[in-house]
Amino acid sequence: MKKIGNNTLNIILGVLIILAIWQITVMITDIEEALLPTPVMVWEAIVSLVTSGALFEHLKVSLGRFAVGYIAAAILAVILGLFLGRMDRLWAVLDPIVQVLRPVAPIAWSPFIVLWFGIGNAPAIVIIFIAAFFPILLTTVSGVKNVDTTYLKLASNLEIKQPQLMTKIIFPAAFPAITSGLHIGVGTAWIFLVSGEMVGAQSGLGYLIVDARNLLRLDLVLAGIIFIGVCGLLIDRAIRLLERWVEMQWGMSSKE
Numbered sequence: 001m002k003k004i005g006n007n008t009l010n011i012i013l014g015v016l017i018i019l020a021i022w023q024i025t026v027m028i029t030d031i032e033e034a035l036l037p038t039p040v041m042v043w044e045a046i047v048s049l050v051t052s053g054a055l056f057e058h059l060k061v062s063l064g065r066f067a068v069g070y071i072a073a074a075i076l077a078v079i080l081g082l083f084l085g086r087m088d089r090l091w092a093v094l095d096p097i098v099q100v101l102r103p104v105a106p107i108a109w110s111p112f113i114v115l116w117f118g119i120g121n122a123p124a125i126v127i128i129f130i131a132a133f134f135p136i137l138l139t140t141v142s143g144v145k146n147v148d149t150t151y152l153k154l155a156s157n158l159e160i161k162q163p164q165l166m167t168k169i170i171f172p173a174a175f176p177a178i179t180s181g182l183h184i185g186v187g188t189a190w191i192f193l194v195s196g197e198m199v200g201a202q203s204g205l206g207y208l209i210v211d212a213r214n215l216l217r218l219d220l221v222l223a224g225i226i227f228i229g230v231c232g233l234l235i236d237r238a239i240r241l242l243e244r245w246v247e248m249q250w251g252m253s254s255k256e
Helices: 002-028 039-052 054-084 088-101 106-117 121-145 149-157 164-199 205-214 218-249
Strands: none
Touching: 002 039, 039 054, 039 218, 054 088, 054 121, 054 164, 054 205, 054 218, 088 121, 106 121, 106 164, 121 164, 164 205, 164 218, 205 218
16 A cells, blocks of 8 residues: 555656646747647646547547457467467568568558548558557567477476467466567557547547647647547556456466
8 A cells, every 4th residue: 555655646746747847848938828838728628628528539439449459459469479489480481571561650551551441440440450460479479489498398298288288388488478569569559549540530539639730729739648648558557457367367476
């Protein structure tokens, strides 16, 4: 309880420092408040978005797109990674292809994605999928390849075959690497969700920012940025809770 209280106090202190620096910057510069809104103006914009219901509509759409794209990418990438990590020859062929495609920003594919999938939810979901897929796949493959050979030799001596070998030995041993990929995938997917919604969507948090920018309502732009940051933090925390649950179910944690 004391640790939780200290963490909360640190968060509050950090927020107050940011707000103070923000307000001082507005006061000592010649930038007009329309171009650099004060914390009070942004707070009023947040209240207006909440009371009008616009925030929840855009947030619901963004979270729905994110959930579909990220979950699909995570499931497919983990399954493929578990098997490709055990198939050295096949991975030797696929690895160069993955390494060429991985650095390409998902938003760069947007012209093709819009042409192939049209306008609406599908393009944003595909962009999220691409953003999350590669980091999860690569960390899963790496985790499988780095499984301690002692475990595999022991499994062989005990004549443990598939699927028990995968579920009881390889997956638990590779899970720390998989969780690292899940965290990286969350960050990149959330970033490119917003970028995707800025390109062709007519709803979502990314669209909210673009629409506010077109109206020169920078207070609403900053409000949208704050919501995006907070949602990203909460999603990351949710992934951590899921990881702990999986660890307990698979006997990888001592916590009860």
